[in-house]
Amino acid sequence: MKSSSNSESTEVENHVSLCPFCRIVAGEAKAEIIYEGVSSIAFLDINPINFGHALVVSKGHFSDFSELSDDVLCDIVSSLKIVSRAIIDSLHPAGFNIFNNNGLAAGQSVFHFHFHVAPRYNGDGLKIRTQLKVYESPEQMAEYAKMIRGKIEVNDKSGERK
């Protein structure tokens, strides 16, 4: 029993020492913090799409969106709204993007959950290139919907995995 609690605390310490966002939450790394919620904290991205680009991160270490608990997610979304409105009211961008990357293939670079809030301006140079796919048939599309619906029915209403 004792060794298991030791290894748990070592695991937590490793997260804090290795994860850049855990280090910011712990006050061990500097960041331009703009807001702090109960379970979330917001600070400026050091490589912004445009100046004022902020990150809203969970205080606890969750690797991606699918790992978040509902109460943490609610606090993050509330912080996201507060930070977005403050960016709009202070910087007056022409628009803004809220996005989140999960996994290397999706462009995630820090494996501690975070939302981006990026102010946008006409002609600011950011282009998202997409190659949209086309379903071969309504049946193929229905098959994808069936696979996903099947897991929604298996998981409980809060989206927790079973």
Ligand SMILES: [Zn+2]
């Ligand atoms: Zn972390």
